[in-house]
Amino acid sequence: MSFNILIADPLSEEGLQPLQDAENMNLVIETNLSPEELESKIGDFDGLLVRSQTQVTRNIIQKAKNLKIIGRAGVGVDNIDLDAATENGIIVVNAPNGNTNSAAEHTMAMIMSLSRKIPQAYYALKNHQWDRKKYVGVELKNKTLGIVGLGRIGTEVASRAKGQRMDVMAYDPFLTEEKADKMGIRYGSIEDVLKEADFITVHTPLLKETKHLINAEAFQQMKPGVQIVNCARGGIIDEEALYNAIVDKKVAGAALDVFEEEPFHDNKLLELPEVFATPHLGASTIEAQENVAIDVCQDVIGFLMGDLVRNPVNLPSVPNEIMSKIEPYFNLAEKLGSFLIHLTDEVVEEVNIYYAGDLSEVEVAPLTRNTVKGLLTRHLGDHVNDVNALYLAKRKGININENKTSRTRGFTNLLTVEVKTATETRSVAGTLLNGLGPRIVKVDKYSVDVTPEDHIVVIYHQDQPGVIGRMGSILAQHHINIATMQVDRVDIGGEAIMMLKVDRHMEQKELDELKSLEEIHEVTAIDL
Ligand SMILES: NC(=O)C1=CN([C@@H]2O[C@H](COP(=O)(O)OP(=O)(O)OC[C@H]3O[C@@H](n4cnc5c(N)ncnc54)[C@H](O)[C@@H]3O)[C@@H](O)[C@H]2O)C=CC1
Numbered sequence: 001m002s003f004n005i006l007i008a009d010p011l012s013e014e015g016l017q018p019l020q021d022a023e024n025m026n027l028v029i030e031t032n033l034s035p036e037e038l039e040s041k042i043g044d045f046d047g048l049l050v051r052s053q054t055q056v057t058r059n060i061i062q063k064a065k066n067l068k069i070i071g072r073a074g075v076g077v078d079n080i081d082l083d084a085a086t087e088n089g090i091i092v093v094n095a096p097n098g099n100t101n102s103a104a105e106h107t108m109a110m111i112m113s114l115s116r117k118i119p120q121a122y123y124a125l126k127n128h129q130w131d132r133k134k135y136v137g138v139e140l141k142n143k144t145l146g147i148v149g150l151g152r153i154g155t156e157v158a159s160r161a162k163g164q165r166m167d168v169m170a171y172d173p174f175l176t177e178e179k180a181d182k183m184g185i186r187y188g189s190i191e192d193v194l195k196e197a198d199f200i201t202v203h204t205p206l207l208k209e210t211k212h213l214i215n216a217e218a219f220q221q222m223k224p225g226v227q228i229v230n231c232a233r234g235g236i237i238d239e240e241a242l243y244n245a246i247v248d249k250k251v252a253g254a255a256l257d258v259f260e261e262e263p264f265h266d267n268k269l270l271e272l273p274e275v276f277a278t279p280h281l282g283a284s285t286i287e288a289q290e291n292v293a294i295d296v297c298q299d300v301i302g303f304l305m306g307d308l309v310r311n312p313v314n315l316p317s318v319p320n321e322i323m324s325k326i327e328p329y330f331n332l333a334e335k336l337g338s339f340l341i342h343l344t345d346e347v348v349e350e351v352n353i354y355y356a357g358d359l360s361e362v363e364v365a366p367l368t369r370n371t372v373k374g375l376l377t378r379h380l381g382d383h384v385n386d387v388n389a390l391y392l393a394k395r396k397g398i399n400i401n402e403n404k405t406s407r408t409r410g411f412t413n414l415l416t417v418e419v420k421t422a423t424e425t426r427s428v429a430g431t432l433l434n435g436l437g438p439r440i441v442k443v444d445k446y447s448v449d450v451t452p453e454d455h456i457v458v459i460y461h462q463d464q465p466g467v468i469g470r471m472g473s474i475l476a477q478h479h480i481n482i483a484t485m486q487v488d489r490v491d492i493g494g495e496a497i498m499m500l501k502v503d504r505h506m507e508q509k510e511l512d513e514l515k516s517l518e519e520i521h522e523v524t525a526i527d528l
């Protein structure tokens with residue numbers, strides 16, 4: 001099997017080497033495609049790699065019939081419609097670590113250039129103006145740097161600014177006073193940071209909550225003469241408000257790497273002498289580009305070859321040590337879901353998943369996704385995958401509940417799945433037997449021991465002599481060989497279950513013949 005990968009933005013050649021070297025990956029490099037060109041080509045590709053330039057819109061994703069993975073060589077994924085990707089079962093991966101250093105260094109370069117007005121002084125010299133008075137700067141030492149967003153890049157900026165002997169203060173919803181103390185910086189609310197900082201640098205993602213986080217009201221709260229840096233995302237700072245704050249002399253200078261609209265030819269902020277800018281160069285170093293391309297290529301190859309990805313954006317990332325504990329249960333979880341959905345023809349309203357024993361001690365979200373994938377595939381087909389399973393369940397109005405319990409029924413691990421419809425509740429439980437693999441150990445209230453694979457026939461019948469023989473005869477007439485057989489009941493003479501493993505798929509008319517026996521209540525054939 002081979003995969004077609006489209007590289008739609010310029011990526012480091014060295015960084016692309018893992019993909020070039022992979023035997024079954026066909027790389028097509030076509031940058032600067034218009035949205036229409038990308039829409040018309042994307043149907044041929046299994047993977048798409050971009051930086052921040054290409055907008056991967058819902059329209060493009062809807063045309064991407066074969067697309068399985070979108071790799072973003074960088075951090076911000078605001079150029080990718082994540083909802084559309086998730087709904088269509090396309091995994092998005094990024095490279096969150098490879099450009100942190102470069103972005104932090106660029107931020108420091110911006111802060112230092114701002115403090116000494118280096119770009120303006122150079123520009124004047126180029127224009128034959130030797131002016132030493134106009135370009136008097138300020139020292140960074142003892143000035144307060146306010147960092148909004150103390151993630152990977154914000155943290156690196158903090159440690160570099162401390163090296164400049166700045167007084168560093170930060171706001172981040174995940175920052176506590178204790179963590180700040182440990183880092184040797186000051187903790188503040190957003191208001192504290194706005195009020196006290198001489199330089200403010202933003203390092204948040206662009207989200208609904210951070211759009212225009214730094215707006216006219218925020219500028220009002222700042223010290224006169226404050227200087228502003230944005231090397232994160234255009235739109236975190238309201239450009240109109242920044243323009244006005246500079247014209248009103250509230251803000252003394254601004255250094256911008258990112259803009260509300262990119263790329264641009266004109267931006268009125270650049271008409272102001274207090275402003276200098278770079279065209280989104282934060283991650284543009286040889287090292288960062290190589291790092292992010294390698295990281296994203298490895299995830300794309302890994303994913304297409306059936307491995308786990310390290311940096312998923314639209315799936316929670318699970319640390320390796322946890323993944324190694326739960327991975328053996330993936331197959332069991334999916335098979336239990338596929339099995340159970342065949343036991344009801346009614347609309348499923350609720351799914352309860354119970355994790356017991358060893359499973360009650362680990363992160364089980366990936367198992368829940370696999371179970372739901374198994375449940376939904378019967379009716380929604382193969383496009384259900386672990387990326388979109390929970391989204392599709394929600395869209396169908398199915399409530400999914402995850403529970404951890406101590407009820408192991410004597411097994412070291414037990415996964416029980418229960419579906420509720422308007423009129424019935426059906427359930428199946430399975431375990432992973434040490435060395436023997438997955439087993440179905442309970443169906444509704446009956447105990448069984450069946451491997452969840454091949455052709456299973458579940459028969460509910462009256463517990464009375466002769467039923468098994470009559471069923472056996474019908475199967476024999478159709479040349480259906482019984483591989484294994486299990487029966488269980490709760491009360492003598494009451495309802496009983498029979499679980500058959502047969503050697504081939506059973507046709508509807510064969511099942512109808514079984515159902516026509518008076519003692520039989522329900523027959524379900526399940527091909528797992
Ligand atoms: N200019 C460039 O070329 C580059 C830009 N970036 C951008 O830099 C930004 C930061 O990247 P990383 O540090 O890697 O991300 P990160 O995810 O490690 O850090 C973001 C931090 O922002 C915080 N945050 C979220 N909402 C906030 C709010 N309302 N107020 C304060 N903090 C908030 C989060 O808690 C998190 O700690 C992203 O927007 C990314 O796209 C990243 C690399 C290069």
Ligand SMILES: O=C(O)CCC(=O)C(=O)O
Pocket residue numbers: 051052053073074075076077099280282283284
């Ligand atoms: O691809 C680039 O150079 C942009 C990097 C960036 O903005 C990011 O990683 O978020």
